[in-house]
Amino acid sequence: MTTPPPAPSRRTLLRAMAAVPATALVLGETPGLLGTALAAAPPGGSATRYTIVPFLDSDDGTVNVYQSDDATDFRLVKSSAYTPPANRIRDASVLKHTDGAYYLTYTTHTWQDVSTTIGFARSTDRVTWTFLYDHTVPIAGLSRAWAPEWFVDGDGSVNVIVSCSTTDDEWIFTPYLLRATDSALTAWSAPVALAGIGENHIDTYVVRIGSTYHAFTKNETTKYIEYATAAGLTGPYTISRTGDWAGWGSYREGPALVQLDNGAWRIFFDGYGDGTYYYSDSYDTFATWSTPEALPAVSGTARHFTVLKETVSGGVSVTKNVTRSFRSANYTTRYWQAQSALLNLPVVSASSTAAEKQNATFTVVPGLADANGCSFRDAAGNYLRHYAFRARFDAHDGTTTFAQDATFVARTGTASGSVRFESYNYPGHYLRHYDYQLRVERADGTDLFRQDSSFVPVTAWA
Template sequence: MRLHVDKKGHTTMALTRRQFTLGALASTAFTATGLAASPRSALAAPNTAYAMTYFTESPDFTGADYGLHLAVSRDGLNWTPLNQNNPVVTPTAGERGLRDPFVFRKQDGTFVVVATDLSGTDFSRTSQYLHVYDSTNLSSFTGYRRLRMHTYGDVHTWAPTVFWDAARGQYGIVYSANTTTDLFLVNYTTDFRTVSSPQTYFSPGFPVLDADIHVDGGTTYLYYKNLSNGNLYGARSSTGAPNSFSTYTAGLRQGNAIEGAHLVRRNDGGAWWLWGDSFSPVNNDMYLWSTGSVSGGSWSVLNQRDYTPPLNSKHGSVVGITDSEHNAMVSRWGTPNWVRLKSSNFPDRFVRHASNIGRIDPYPFEPYQDQMWRMVAGLADSAGVSFESVNLPGFYLRHADYAIRLDRNDSSSTFRADATFHRTAGLADSAWSSFRSHNFPDRYLRHSGYVLRIDPLGASSSAADRQDATFRVTS
């Protein structure tokens, strides 16, 4: 969840002292029904893939959509948005939009999604509620409701996270609020329909935002943003009880600003990832760290070459899923009918058209659709490929005097040949792709000074030239 940024770029936080305390709500009726833990079903198969929930924004907000978006990944790093990167459901009550959706697998093996009740970027608007959805396997969502977390006036309820508190036999829902300062509140529940009274969960003496909690063995980890210096930190507790956490990591930041910390354990148990969300849609959307031991508190920055978040994604959350769940999601929602081409040696840049010129530019940019291509059978040879623009249908990438342009297909044999390429193993990385010209077969699509062209390339070409001609086909 972002704080308000004024026209001068200054960040403001709601620090107004209120005439009440959390204790004033102790007698308010938020009681959960029952304390017994739901027995966890033994899943038939291990988690072999990942699902992500998120909302979308782009620099001028043409790509903004505050519904629930889904993506899947086999490796947890490179993501395929589902439903053409459109929402699969959108709230119909409250603010009629959501931010910061958090997906969690419950003790019975099914899923719950909780999300901020806010549509858009007017952070002066507040809600006492969270949006909630139930799902068996993330191929459908049922039981939509809003869950009232407190009765404060003019206090936000942002960026929820969920964890299982085994000692209590209940789920904890932790969220950002601004009562006496910016802190985390917690409500406990067994059914995500009724909750206990809110209480302070973490208030370390400086304002905080965007909690994420993960229980690993006997330790509960809480990652958060310190609003005083803008960095992400990790804290831990041996009990997971409110006010029991001690910060144990140094500050983490990538890009100009960071928030939305999200901790993910790899399905194979071999390592952990920590996602961070950019502060603004005009910056890069998501960043990633990795570690072999979350208890050690030492994190390594991942090269953006190694991961590709969903297009325009913001404040995502990740959960491990089984093969059957992955397949059910793909079958129900479908994968994109478009691709993007990511540069190997400038992994923050994607192939796009601008003023009918082919080039690579740092993502995000507007119009964001300029980077979206329909990779179709080659116009001159069906064994090859051609790249049709999504936002200018009938226009294709083609070479003219070896420079790459976006031109309308005039159906001539010359155009069809100029617009046809043959996909090969990447010249710099065989797991990626390179594209050889159909009618100039010694030449490959590459960037030079960020502008696309075709040049002769072969085994004797420099490593830099081979990198220039290597791309990841992604979505």
């Protein structure tokens, strides 16, 4: 085992996580997700899947496809998955359409060149892509059309928001809306500027929650991501947050949002000024945000992407209301065991004492904060929860915080039959053994971490 990375400050994370109960109803339309729904962990036999299709820091002529089940630990599905027949591919945005197919829209030229078109490609599996066409954005004197972003509205209409500049000042961008006028996504309305955001803003990304449209857009003068709201998709928007209002820093671009299984909103953005790709979470409808973290594995490789979230079949199922023991997937003689209220990973065998076997036996119940998740009780009725990132057993105190601390979302493990247990209120953090102690730690994108956080539910020792 390697030395684990330092755990983030609990106070820092809780600052953004304590504002909304886990059961709060969060309504929204995001690219590829039509309608409204209560955020929840996937039911047994299903899995959450996040897909990104970024261009590379080293090559803007092609894109890779990555996927993740937690919006943190992205793994390569296919390299050079799509290369357009001509020009470049930058800032790709991905959509799943009502025909069941996936669509990309993207910037067609590198930043130095005049770019009056946006590109489109199609796939039936997210992996193999076919070029469709380049669409010329009909704006008089257009110099550059950049960073097109899909937006599906509540009425099902499919839109693209694209940043455009004209020849009188090729570096002053304004966001425009194009609306698809056919279901094949081959015909588009005339562009309409998003009122209120105005000139000198680029990479505008919009989500809708209830009847309010929330826009995140980069101010090209200050290099900060700003925040605006409107009652209609085309505005007028009111920009209410400027400067370093969220603590993300400057020289940030390409904001993209997705709603996580626990109801939080996660923003991703390209920290092009320092070569890092970041994410940050909000639990209070964008008022406050967690300290930005570098995205494991793809940071430094991937550039400007959006995130498609789906619920797909094939996820792990963990049987509830039964007793189980949990064996380490990579240390196969070691099992979860409660020792002085802490969860450790000692060797347990047929020759272990009755007490040792009992302490390695747990009742799996529906998650206290989300019934699709899991909670675990020991023989004394105490629940497994994380505290200061250490896994331990405590009596349920009836609070929302305890319920969240004691709920884990089952994700597919590395070995056959194994499961990884993601913290419900610290997305991307998993129960992981280190020095044969169980802690909740953030995924670091390595195979070792995935192995150390994989456990096999087996017949109970007691």
